[in-house]
Amino acid sequence: MSKLPPLGAHCSVAGGMPTAIARATSLGCTAAQVFVKNASQWRGRELTAEEVAAFRAAHAESAVGPLVAHASYLINLCSADPVLLARSREALADELSRCARLGVGGLVVHPGAHLGAGEEAGVERVAASLDAVLAALPGAPVRVLLENTAGQGSCLGHRLEHLEAIRARVAAPARVGVCLDTCHAFAAGYALHEKAGYEEMWAEFAARIGFAALGGMHLNDSLRPFGSRRDRHAHIGEGEIGLGAFARLLHDPRLAGVPMIIETETGEDLAGHRRDLETLRGLSRPASSRRGGSSSRRSRSPRTSAAGSSRSRPG
Numbered sequence: 006m007s008k009l010p011p012l013g014a015h016c017s018v019a020g021g022m023p024t025a026i027a028r029a030t031s032l033g034c035t036a037a038q039v040f041v042k043n044a045s046q047w048r049g050r051e052l053t054a055e056e057v058a059a060f061r062a063a064h065a066e067s068a069v070g071p072l073v074a075h076a077s078y079l080i081n082l083c084s085a086d087p088v089l090l091a092r093s094r095e096a097l098a099d100e101l102s103r104c105a106r107l108g109v110g111g112l113v114v115h116p117g118a119h120l121g122a123g124e125e126a127g128v129e130r131v132a133a134s135l136d137a138v139l140a141a142l143p144g145a146p147v148r149v150l151l152e153n154t155a156g157q158g159s160c161l162g163h164r165l166e167h168l169e170a171i172r173a174r175v176a177a178p179a180r181v182g183v184c185l186d187t188c189h190a191f192a193a194g195y196a197l198h199e200k201a202g203y204e205e206m207w208a209e210f211a212a213r214i215g216f217a218a219l220g221g222m223h224l225n226d227s228l229r230p231f232g233s234r235r236d237r238h239a240h241i242g243e244g245e246i247g248l249g250a251f252a253r254l255l256h257d258p259r260l261a262g263v264p265m266i267i268e269t270e271t272g273e274d275l276a277g278h279r280r281d282l283e284t285l286r287g288l289s290r291p292a293s294s295r296r297g298g299s300s301s302r303r304s305r306s307p308r309t310s311a312a313g314s315s316r317s318r319p320g
């Protein structure tokens with residue numbers, strides 16, 4: 006039995022930042038994702054020195070390993086509106102500073118939506134935004150992690166080419182990594198539910214991005230079918246991706262040190278997260294001949310239909 010990568014969940018910070026560590030601990034997490042401010046507002050409540058110290062102490066005492074944060078949904082690093090663009094850059098800088106104070110190593114952000122300006126122009130603007138923000142925070146120990154997207158609307162990031170192009174244009178690519186979301190990749194047309202498709206996706210990832218830049222993964226099953234370009238998370242093994250892909254991910258030696266975070270339906274008293282993490286921990290290394298997809302799907306629960314229906318969780 007090989008050792009699993011750091012594995013955890015997106016944990017709520019309701020009641021103060023340190024409560025996220027308590028939630029992660031109760032779930033047996035060895036990694037966690039948090040919000041460092043209210044994700045649906047531009048302005049965040051100021052973090053006090055006491056809250057930061059309590060968070061760091063709780064983390065240090067816990068078995069929770071690497072931490073990542075998910076940035077606000079309002080941020081659009083390629084907005085054509087100069088006011089929104091300036092606000093987005095300011096918000097990203099603020100969140101990076103919060104992460105640095107809290108000891109959070111990576112900040113996951115969606116590349117943004119070009120809203121008709123075109124992919125090329127969008128990529129240029131995202132890179133310029135990252136350069137502006139990172140240049141103003143020279144010593145920040147936090148990596149920006151660009152998340153791949155499902156390809157809804159004009160959102161960039163549904164092709165690995167987009168993430169590659171952004172990283173190729175920034176002044177400090179070592180400060181810009183990637184977070185790969187399984188549901189988004191599947192929805193965008195990467196066939197990770199099949200063994201051959203899984204290997205193809207990672208071969209392309211290695212060529213375009215490189216594993217050193219992989220700062221985190223989001224493990225979510227998908228309610229919507231392959232290539233649907235729709236972002237609806239399902240419980241692990243209850244969606245269209247199936248358990249085979251998750252078994253491959255957890256036992257892939259190339260991903261051994263990568264924090265893996267579920268963003269599925271939390272459920273009452275964290276029961277949904279508990280169940281998904283148990284499912285993942287119980288997956289053994291797949292036989293080389295084993296195929297993913299419907300043959301390895303967990304039986305559906307009635308709660309599956311509610312997954313992904315609200316914005317209480319990160320995307």
Ligand SMILES: [Zn+2]
Nearest residue numbers: 186223319320
């Ligand atoms: Zn995600």
